Amino acid sequence: MTPFIASHIAAQGPSGRPRILVVDDTEDNLYLMTAVLEDLYDVVLAVSGVDALAFATSGEPPELILLDIMMPDMDGYEVMRRLQADPATQNIPVIFLTALTSAEEEQYGLDLGAVDYIHKPISPPLVLARVKSQLERSASARRLQSLSEKLSRYLAPQVRQSLLDGTHDGQIRTQRKKLSVFFSDIKDFTATTARWQPEDVTLLLNNYFSEMSRIADEYGGTVDKFIGDGMVIFFGDPHSRGVKQDALQCVRMARAMQQRMAELQILWAESGTDKSFQIRIGINTGYCNVGNFGSERRMDYTIIGPEVNLAARLEQAAAPGGILVSAETWRLVRDEVDAEPCEQVTAKGFAEPIDAWSVRLDSRVRDSMRKVFQRERPGLRVMIDLDRLTSVERAAAALDLREMADQLH
Missing domain, CATH: 3.40.50.2300 (Response regulator)
Incomplete structure (x- = not known):
């Protein structure tokens, strides 16, 4: 130069x-x-x-x-x-x-x-x-x-992309499609958080929603809405892998969310808070009306129908930390998902009891749940969250740990 x-x-x-x-x-x-x-x-x-x-x-x-x-x-x-x-x-x-x-x-x-x-x-x-x-x-x-x-941030990524590429327009229009619908909420959220400070509630709830939304994006789910402490997600629109694959992705997503919740509880404990919660999940597959609902001035892209309500009822009947799926969802995923039949669910708005299956975590999933590691003793505190580290960052973290270990001698 x-x-x-x-x-x-x-x-x-x-x-x-x-x-x-x-x-x-x-x-x-x-x-x-x-x-x-x-x-x-x-x-x-x-x-x-x-x-x-x-x-x-x-x-x-x-x-x-x-x-x-x-x-x-x-x-x-x-x-x-x-x-x-x-x-x-x-x-x-x-x-x-x-x-x-x-x-x-x-x-x-x-x-x-x-x-x-x-x-x-x-x-x-x-x-x-x-x-x-x-x-x-x-x-x-x-x-x-x-x-x-x-x-x-106000639209699901799939909806935003479909608007940008022109596959969906902004007209009031719906269609009938077979979707897999996911509902989740936090067990006893109102009672659990009644004595918490608003800042604590906001911090944990936003952390929870951010983590669950990230998993939904990873598995291709369309995040419909947040309802208080609950989430509604569906598979099959605006893009579909086919009814069976949509159902499989929905169940896989649910398992990943329960796995991540176990890890978050460790992280929250590591941060010094004694506050935590558990989520319940219900999944159903069936025909729903999906599309733009509302007025010419304000629309909401969402889903409605009895099959949506059924997913909500299954979520309410699920055990904390559990996943309940309907008979139709189970029929589609049973070759690849381990589950056990439950007592029939009696739900408001449904004349007949609902058959349900409880999804089990197989040994591989249980073994992988420990993605958060911590070691603590006087003068030492180490915490590693593998989900937060890329392969390159993990290699760098391993080098950092080796360098710290060398300095102990």
């Missing part, structure tokens, strides 16, 4: 202004671009494709890259390919700076992912106009992405 480039970069500091990376192997071109842009933007300079990629992946990536094409060693096209291949840089807009003026060259660059072209010799007013326009578009795109992420 030339002394001019190094000194210019060193002079940069946080200003709140957009940061633009200019890449060109000719110092005169870099000097000219700096003179054009520096009154309005923080300008970072690079004299090669390698330097450009290093800046783009730094802790403070640019908001826009102005990239020369004809450079030695690594040309602008190759830099563009590598930027697009890296998830960390693929959304940084790139404008090519080039003396190449053929339509074929321009089309090639746009196909690679460039957002615009500025031809040399440059026109300073044109450069400023193109840069301003692209930064405004990028800012608008970021605002829309931020809004989309915020709205996604």
Whole structure:
């Protein structure tokens, strides 16, 4: 890197202004671009494709890259390919700076992912106009992405995606489909939490909902709603794996949730709280009405029907820490799920007693339940939550533990 480039970069500091990376192997071109842009933007300079990629992946990536094409060693096209291949840089807009003026060259660059072209010799007013326009578009795109992420917290991921890709619209419309419906609630929640401080209730309840929602997403369930301390989730809409696989995924999800609850109880105890709770789960498979219910001004994507009510009644009859499934769900999953028949459930709203099966955790699941480990003695306190660690993070944690062990000798 030339002394001019190094000194210019060193002079940069946080200003709140957009940061633009200019890449060109000719110092005169870099000097000219700096003179054009520096009154309005923080300008970072690079004299090669390698330097450009290093800046783009730094802790403070640019908001826009102005990239020369004809450079030695690594040309602008190759830099563009590598930027697009890296998830960390693929959304940084790139404008090519080039003396190449053929339509074929321009089309090639746009196909690679460039957002615009500025031809040399440059026109300073044109450069400023193109840069301003692209930064405004990028800012608008970021605002829309931020809004989309915020709205996604109020919608199940599957519903949000179906709205974005056009498979579902915003009309009041329902359809009859065979779904697997999941209900859960916390046993004696009102009585258990009556003497708790509101902050304690909020902390544990939000922690519980966050963990259960994560598991629902992992297994592909559509989170319908939270009702007080309860959750309603269904499988089969807006996307379905088939009725049998939907039922299997629903039961597998329920088992994963009960497993995670056992681990959470350990974590809550480790955090020093004496507060905890257990959940009950009911699952039924049957035909429901699913879709948008409400008015033209306010709609709710949800499910209704007797089969939904049956799942709720099974949940109410389940033992703490247990999972009850209906006869139809059991018929679909019995080849892959271990369960035992229970006494028939007499439920409000149903004329006949309901056949039910209690799902059992097999030995493999019981063996895997201990994903939270802790050791404690005077001067020592270690707690590991494997579900929170990726494979890379587990390897790093093992190294940390070995280093701490070495320091004990």
